[in-house]
Amino acid sequence: GCSGDDGGSGSTDDPIVVGISLPLTGDFSEPGKGVQRGYEAWAKITNDKGGLLGRQIELKILDDQSNADRVVADYEQLIGKDNVDIVVGPFSTRLVVPAARVAEEYGMLFVEPAGAANEVFQQGFKNLFYAAPAVANDHYNHLAEYLLALPPGQRPTTVAYAAMDDPFAQGTAYGLKAKLEAGGVRTVVDEVYPPNTTDFGSIAAKIASSKADMVVGGSQYQDGVNLIVALQQLRYQPKLAAFSTAPTSPEFAAAIGNKTEGILSPTGYTQKAPYPSNVEFVEKYTAQFGSAPEEDEANAYTTGQVVAAAVTAAGCAEQGECQKKLVDWVRGNKVETVVGPLTWDATGKPQGAHMIQQWVGGQIQIVLPAEAKETDIVYPKPAW
Amino acid sequence: MTGVGDSGDATTGVRSLETDGLTKAFGGVVALDAATVSFQHGRVNALIGPNGSGKTTFFNCVTGMIRPDSGHTSYRGRDITRKAPHAIARAGVGRTFQLCRVFPRMSALDNVLAAARTGGPWSQLRGARRGAEVDRARGWLTRLGIEHLADVEARNMSWGQQKLLELAGVLMSDPDTVLLDEPAGGVNPALLDRIGALVRELNAEGRTFIIVEHNMELVMSISDHIVVFDRGRPIAEGPPSVIRSDERVLGAYLGV
Amino acid sequence: MASEIELVDIQAGYGRAAPVLRGLSVSVEPGTIVCLVGPNGAGKSTVLKVASGLLKPRSGRILVGGVDVTGQGPQRMLAAGVAHVLQGHSVFREMTVAENVLLGGYTIRDKAVVAERTAFVRDLFPVVADRWRTLAGLLSGGQQKQVEFARSLMVDPKVVLLDEPSMGLDPKATSTVFEQVVRMRDAGTAVLLVEQNARRALQTADLGCVLDLGRVHISGPAAELLADPQLGELYLGGRPAEPTTTGTAAALDAATRDG
Amino acid sequence: MPSASESPTATATSTGAGAPASAVPSPVPPAARGPARLGRLLQAVAILVLAAAVLSFPALAPNPYILSAGIVVLNYAVLSTSWNFVGGFTGYISLGHGALAGLGGYATGLFVVKAGLPSFVALAAAALLVAALAVPIGFAALRVRGASFVIVSIALVLILLLVFQSWASFTGGSRGLVVPRPFPGLLRPEHHRVFFYLFAALLAVALLAWWLIDRSRFGLGLKAIREDEDKAESLGTATFAAKLVVFVVSAGFTGLAGGLYALWFGDLDPVFQFSILTGAYMVLMALLGGVRNLFGPLVGALVVGIALEYFKVEFGNSPLHLVATGVLLALVVMFMPDGILPAIGTLFNRFLRPTQSSIREVTAAQLRDRDGGGPPAQSTEDTPMGERTGTTA
Amino acid sequence: MPSGALLFQSVILGLLLGGLYALLAAGLTLYFGIMRVVMIAHSAFLILAAYLAWWSHARLGVDPLLSMIVTVPLFFGVGVVLQRLLLARLRPVTLTMMSVLLTFAIAVVIEGLLGYAFTGTQRRIQLGYGTASFGLFGARIAVVKLIAFALAGVALLTLYLLMKKTTFGWALRATIQHPDAARLVGIDTDRVAGFGFGLGLATAAVGGTALALDTTIYPSLHWHWIGPLMAIIVVGGLGSVPGAAIAAMLLGLMQSLLQIPMGTTWAQTIFYLALFATLAFRPQGFFGGRLAQRF
Numbered sequence A: 001g002c003s004g005d006d007g008g009s010g011s012t013d014d015p016i017v018v019g020i021s022l023p024l025t026g027d028f029s030e031p032g033k034g035v036q037r038g039y040e041a042w043a044k045i046t047n048d049k050g051g052l053l054g055r056q057i058e059l060k061i062l063d064d065q066s067n068a069d070r071v072v073a074d075y076e077q078l079i080g081k082d083n084v085d086i087v088v089g090p091f092s093t094r095l096v097v098p099a100a101r102v103a104e105e106y107g108m109l110f111v112e113p114a115g116a117a118n119e120v121f122q123q124g125f126k127n128l129f130y131a132a133p134a135v136a137n138d139h140y141n142h143l144a145e146y147l148l149a150l151p152p153g154q155r156p157t158t159v160a161y162a163a164m165d166d167p168f169a170q171g172t173a174y175g176l177k178a179k180l181e182a183g184g185v186r187t188v189v190d191e192v193y194p195p196n197t198t199d200f201g202s203i204a205a206k207i208a209s210s211k212a213d214m215v216v217g218g219s220q221y222q223d224g225v226n227l228i229v230a231l232q233q234l235r236y237q238p239k240l241a242a243f244s245t246a247p248t249s250p251e252f253a254a255a256i257g258n259k260t261e262g263i264l265s266p267t268g269y270t271q272k273a274p275y276p277s278n279v280e281f282v283e284k285y286t287a288q289f290g291s292a293p294e295e296d297e298a299n300a301y302t303t304g305q306v307v308a309a310a311v312t313a314a315g316c317a318e319q320g321e322c323q324k325k326l327v328d329w330v331r332g333n334k335v336e337t338v339v340g341p342l343t344w345d346a347t348g349k350p351q352g353a354h355m356i357q358q359w360v361g362g363q364i365q366i367v368l369p370a371e372a373k374e375t376d377i378v379y380p381k382p383a384w
Numbered sequence B: 001m002t003g004v005g006d007s008g009d010a011t012t013g014v015r016s017l018e019t020d021g022l023t024k025a026f027g028g029v030v031a032l033d034a035a036t037v038s039f040q041h042g043r044v045n046a047l048i049g050p051n052g053s054g055k056t057t058f059f060n061c062v063t064g065m066i067r068p069d070s071g072h073t074s075y076r077g078r079d080i081t082r083k084a085p086h087a088i089a090r091a092g093v094g095r096t097f098q099l100c101r102v103f104p105r106m107s108a109l110d111n112v113l114a115a116a117r118t119g120g121p122w123s124q125l126r127g128a129r130r131g132a133e134v135d136r137a138r139g140w141l142t143r144l145g146i147e148h149l150a151d152v153e154a155r156n157m158s159w160g161q162q163k164l165l166e167l168a169g170v171l172m173s174d175p176d177t178v179l180l181d182e183p184a185g186g187v188n189p190a191l192l193d194r195i196g197a198l199v200r201e202l203n204a205e206g207r208t209f210i211i212v213e214h215n216m217e218l219v220m221s222i223s224d225h226i227v228v229f230d231r232g233r234p235i236a237e238g239p240p241s242v243i244r245s246d247e248r249v250l251g252a253y254l255g256v
Numbered sequence C: 001m002a003s004e005i006e007l008v009d010i011q012a013g014y015g016r017a018a019p020v021l022r023g024l025s026v027s028v029e030p031g032t033i034v035c036l037v038g039p040n041g042a043g044k045s046t047v048l049k050v051a052s053g054l055l056k057p058r059s060g061r062i063l064v065g066g067v068d069v070t071g072q073g074p075q076r077m078l079a080a081g082v083a084h085v086l087q088g089h090s091v092f093r094e095m096t097v098a099e100n101v102l103l104g105g106y107t108i109r110d111k112a113v114v115a116e117r118t119a120f121v122r123d124l125f126p127v128v129a130d131r132w133r134t135l136a137g138l139l140s141g142g143q144q145k146q147v148e149f150a151r152s153l154m155v156d157p158k159v160v161l162l163d164e165p166s167m168g169l170d171p172k173a174t175s176t177v178f179e180q181v182v183r184m185r186d187a188g189t190a191v192l193l194v195e196q197n198a199r200r201a202l203q204t205a206d207l208g209c210v211l212d213l214g215r216v217h218i219s220g221p222a223a224e225l226l227a228d229p230q231l232g233e234l235y236l237g238g239r240p241a242e243p244t245t246t247g248t249a250a251a252l253d254a255a256t257r258d259g
Numbered sequence D: 001m002p003s004a005s006e007s008p009t010a011t012a013t014s015t016g017a018g019a020p021a022s023a024v025p026s027p028v029p030p031a032a033r034g035p036a037r038l039g040r041l042l043q044a045v046a047i048l049v050l051a052a053a054v055l056s057f058p059a060l061a062p063n064p065y066i067l068s069a070g071i072v073v074l075n076y077a078v079l080s081t082s083w084n085f086v087g088g089f090t091g092y093i094s095l096g097h098g099a100l101a102g103l104g105g106y107a108t109g110l111f112v113v114k115a116g117l118p119s120f121v122a123l124a125a126a127a128l129l130v131a132a133l134a135v136p137i138g139f140a141a142l143r144v145r146g147a148s149f150v151i152v153s154i155a156l157v158l159i160l161l162l163v164f165q166s167w168a169s170f171t172g173g174s175r176g177l178v179v180p181r182p183f184p185g186l187l188r189p190e191h192h193r194v195f196f197y198l199f200a201a202l203l204a205v206a207l208l209a210w211w212l213i214d215r216s217r218f219g220l221g222l223k224a225i226r227e228d229e230d231k232a233e234s235l236g237t238a239t240f241a242a243k244l245v246v247f248v249v250s251a252g253f254t255g256l257a258g259g260l261y262a263l264w265f266g267d268l269d270p271v272f273q274f275s276i277l278t279g280a281y282m283v284l285m286a287l288l289g290g291v292r293n294l295f296g297p298l299v300g301a302l303v304v305g306i307a308l309e310y311f312k313v314e315f316g317n318s319p320l321h322l323v324a325t326g327v328l329l330a331l332v333v334m335f336m337p338d339g340i341l342p343a344i345g346t347l348f349n350r351f352l353r354p355t356q357s358s359i360r361e362v363t364a365a366q367l368r369d370r371d372g373g374g375p376p377a378q379s380t381e382d383t384p385m386g387e388r389t390g391t392t393a
Numbered sequence E: 001m002p003s004g005a006l007l008f009q010s011v012i013l014g015l016l017l018g019g020l021y022a023l024l025a026a027g028l029t030l031y032f033g034i035m036r037v038v039m040i041a042h043s044a045f046l047i048l049a050a051y052l053a054w055w056s057h058a059r060l061g062v063d064p065l066l067s068m069i070v071t072v073p074l075f076f077g078v079g080v081v082l083q084r085l086l087l088a089r090l091r092p093v094t095l096t097m098m099s100v101l102l103t104f105a106i107a108v109v110i111e112g113l114l115g116y117a118f119t120g121t122q123r124r125i126q127l128g129y130g131t132a133s134f135g136l137f138g139a140r141i142a143v144v145k146l147i148a149f150a151l152a153g154v155a156l157l158t159l160y161l162l163m164k165k166t167t168f169g170w171a172l173r174a175t176i177q178h179p180d181a182a183r184l185v186g187i188d189t190d191r192v193a194g195f196g197f198g199l200g201l202a203t204a205a206v207g208g209t210a211l212a213l214d215t216t217i218y219p220s221l222h223w224h225w226i227g228p229l230m231a232i233i234v235v236g237g238l239g240s241v242p243g244a245a246i247a248a249m250l251l252g253l254m255q256s257l258l259q260i261p262m263g264t265t266w267a268q269t270i271f272y273l274a275l276f277a278t279l280a281f282r283p284q285g286f287f288g289g290r291l292a293q294r295f
């Protein structure tokens, strides 16, 4: 039972209310719901173990419709009106930045699962922490290393880039581009398309006619799917195809008619990671939702883990003075999570790297780095 | 106030509206065919002609509502061919429309007030419903027998009432030269007599009229000078007595 | 003889405003022309709108051929034989003259009849034939009016309601219109005519009604009304009629004489 | 209260053919004057109450969220009042005013970030810039009317969206633009309070400007444009110039509102700054309240703003709040096509004013006697005299 | 310098795209040009139709093309009802303005209901022939795009013939231009206007299905379509079906070609540039009727 008295925020039987705004509709709804599942799994798993500080966790989730104005109003409501104890972040850089500002100005700790672009860390936020191994520009680091290490004869010589006009999506593609260009790999197509693009015929035509060895898509979700289909319609067969986030989504394979073979994608998470909390996460998540968690779910779960660690260490969870303690703790400590141990620099940037996954044998599997791989990278990739 | 008063004495010989070779074709239809017409100041002029002979087009061209293909228009000796309609209106040429145009969702009084002329740009910021102008506006409504409609929205009026309202509006704008396109269309004949008298009265004050009308009785009784159009050009002009017996007019217009 | 159309004690008005027609009764027998005259805003057009079903009366009855049709819409009224030509301009502006005229025969199923009538109106109004493919909205005011009248001639109704058919027409076309009105009457049609060209109209009509304040003020044989000097002054305008000619007709006459 | 018999028109008729002088309607039905005065009184009271409510709101707001929601509503109110300079007076329905607000926001932000201007100087400069840009925009857009104008205005939003997205080197593109805080030291609740008053002041200025135009000759000219543009032109109104002027004024206020919002909100993203929805909400609010009324847009903003917040709280995590908004809008359009204020006015009139008649109340004979001054007509025998159906009583 | 192959491929893609645009815009032509209704909700109905096509494929396993057997009559009926129940009640004087709002409301309701029923998740029909294509002089033509193009052709031709050659078309135009006069010549104006609107929505059913064949759909996608479609009908001349079709093809082609040098975002501006150019030089549109500029 819960206490019926809402007299003060200090009363220890009250649940810890965690306020979240998520893009449950609109552009980011697909990953947004993944994040929601991750948070729900975290709350359930934690509550089943007795909660935090002996208090149950209660999620208060609002829908921001992928709209930056709404996300601000949501956090305003969560903090100002609903008086939640903790806030955590929404999905996607475009929403994380304005949301973080509200939290910052109310002095709240702000751990977030999906503000991966560099921009997030250039705003001067002091209370923000990104709960994933690496920022967007570093997502492809392992792939770049691998490619540049190939003997010159095998190395792809030309690359076509197409990125959504979105800080995260461009961040991933351009992170790789910078490294490959530095290594002497030529850029033959460099296309940017607005987030609402639905027809990829022309972009695909450009890429196809460039006959680039490799295609890199800076994609969120739907755009990645559309671009791949458009490329397939034109019978373009690159040696390597890499897309950010889209291929890791559970809907992906079906969406492109299962012609997934060989597609690469960076990820911060693998279900098979040996970290103790991950084993528990995968098991209980699967029990709760009927399928194993993907990256978005894991990021949200990681966020929860970071918050939980801070709350436990600080011994408090409410607005006001306590938040300062939480922030200070996170800044000074390492947190064990489902994506491994995380630490942050002064701007809240995590200090790790992403892995590279590839669709091999109808399954998406880790192929890089060598120490984490589940299977060997297939290069050149088979025709799709 | 514009110089209506002082031009009143110079009733003859002063040029009012003139056109020179005014031409306007719509696709294949030549609505105005090098029409050269001259109206004198201080007269009641009539412009008659069969349906489709270009009378309304003539009005539209001289008031700047449509651009002629070629030719010139001048008013009191000054070229107004390419001037905007409002500039021509401000120069003193007011007009009504054949298809009767009023401001449908404004009361009759506001319809008339909206026509009141203003001075410089700053006077635009003065209140619209100042006493003197409201009195003047009501005065016009009364003279045209529609004062009981002052607060009725124009769209709720009968055809003839709207026609009268439009006339009240253009008179409120105090033009030197008034172009009326079928003022009698749909107006009760009893009232028409009064309108005829009103025209003569205003003319005596020094205003020039150019009236397009098919009501021959009205035309013959009030006009000093008649211009007859056929196929976009004047074919005859002169005082009523002359026009009445002009053969070309009989053939083209009166259908005999 | 029974009236072809009969309006009995009609009260009618627009929206919530005060009534416009206040207990008005009119009837028209087959083969007669009844002419409504009256000041602007007296309610003449309103009478016709009620008669053709465009406006539902608040009370009173409408009989067509003895059958009560009160409250029926224009489509049913047309089916019952009532045709109405609106005041002002009611051509379909963005359709060609041809389409306008042919739409006049919308309810006629027989193609031959349509073709025959089309030929008839094209003959009657040269402008209809000359501008057959022009958009009607591009015609001059009087030309549009002619198209409209031509459109109404496509059907052959029992009752015809004409709202100022001569407005804006040149003398030639006016004569054509009045000739057609007479022809309809002679063919047995009941004609309810509203005209501000009152003297000319009353000369053509059999009966006249003066409408004022929303009711029939005076009615009687058209010739009698014409002769009444007081009515002339109040409603008909102009000089009291010379025995035979007046108005446009006078001008015409004068012209003919001199020519 | 002046009675009809004191009006000059009525005295002149006292010689009329037996009709009692007081029966001749004076131009304004006497019964209507009382309510008019009452109406004015009510209006004054309403203004005072409204002002008091607005000023005391920050003190009464239970928490900063409510205060921020209040700012959002005030911002809507300023925007739709600004929109109403064009929409209400000239009848041009611009769905593109969101673009002007976005321009104001971006201009303010860029002036601060790139030119280093102080925040409120930047705001003023931005408003001027938007007003200046409104000249060419208006020049292109105001040439067309009706549906075409609606389309052009939509196009304006979309084209600016594309430009601000594509020209990332200057505008920040989809990375967004962060506008530095004007009062960096303030905590968020304080920050809200300050901006609440700033928005309230801006609203007051916008309302005042609207009111001044409404009662002026310029305003009457604009309304004439709304009714029939060609006709207004032929009566000597420089319609194009008038439209342009009022468009520029409207743009200036919209730009100010957008700029102030940018200073308050801090994060600009082209997708949301240049959104058709913003413009559509402006139109919705103005129409809802009544475009012909000074306070129409404000009332509309209150209703829509509160409804939006309410729906959001109520259906927070399902798209049903969209449905609720749509249904609300549809209901207004269907049942209050002139807006809330006029609907209330009609109700008010129905109780206090008798139905008006547009039909003349005197016969032609009486009329002639009245102003003709000729010999009183012996009224025709059956002239129905005493018929004046209680319309002037 | 783009290669000849790329140019040719782009031309093909542009024409196919233009065909789709023409189909999507066809209904708008009807409402705007003929009925004077500013129909913001048209693209929302397109998306609705697309969802129905997706749903029938994903849940019932029916080919999306077959779903039209249901959606076309259904949309026609919905159109009739909408017109009779809602639009017909708007006052003619304020029709343009109020229809903007009313249809905006309808659009938002549809979007909300779609979100409620199908969530905001992006959906895409997974057709067996979704990525199938065949070659033509070195260029490739995707089967789905060609189907959409064919649908467009058939629908547009039907619409055109209906409007120009049948009494229904005449009656519809007459009804809109002068309702009273139309009633007086015996037209059942209520029914005709309802059918007209239904017809517009029926094209949305076809268009939505064509759209769903080759793109992802999500409830708020309709906002994305409003701008380009409106630009098309203005350039084509409000009210002219052939005009809209030609404008759509040209703009589709230009967009596709401009994408080569300028990139996706800037290429989209062609719609608005064409729009402004049209209004500046020929407000009545390049192919449309002569009186269209009047409103």
Ligand SMILES: Nc1ncnc2c1ncn2[C@@H]1O[C@H](COP(=O)(O)OP(=O)(O)OP(=O)(O)O)[C@@H](O)[C@H]1O
Binding pocket: B026, B027, B029, B030, B031, B049, B050, B051, B052, B053, B054, B055, B056, B057, B058, B098, C138, C139, C140, C141, C142, C143, C168
């Ligand atoms: N905008 C237009 N487009 C095409 N043709 C036009 C246009 N305006 C007028 N016309 C044509 O020009 C000719 C002259 O028309 P106008 O309206 O000037 O005649 P009018 O003398 O006023 O006739 P009415 O006595 O019938 O009013 C007509 O044949 C008409 O069809």
Ligand SMILES: Nc1ncnc2c1ncn2[C@@H]1O[C@H](COP(=O)(O)OP(=O)(O)OP(=O)(O)O)[C@@H](O)[C@H]1O
Binding pocket: B155, B156, B157, B158, B159, B160, B161, B186, B188, C014, C015, C017, C020, C038, C039, C040, C041, C042, C043, C044, C045, C046, C047, C087, D358, D359, D360
């Ligand atoms: N749509 C309307 N809404 C409200 N009132 C109207 C409407 N139409 C006409 N009226 C009013 O009804 C009265 C009668 O109008 P009606 O059109 O029948 O007059 P009429 O006798 O035909 O006049 P006219 O000779 O000017 O055509 C007028 O006072 C007019 O103001």
Ligand SMILES: CC(C)C[C@H](N)C(=O)O
Binding pocket: A091, A092, A093, A094, A113, A114, A115, A116, A117, A168, A169, A220, A245, A296, A299
């Ligand atoms: C890796 C992802 C969770 C990051 C997210 N898509 C963003 O926009 O930043």
Ligand SMILES: [Mg+2]
Binding pocket: B055, B056, B057, B098, B181, C140, C141, C142
């Ligand atoms: Mg004319």
Ligand SMILES: [Mg+2]
Binding pocket: B158, B159, B160, C044, C045, C046, C087, C163
């Ligand atoms: Mg009438």
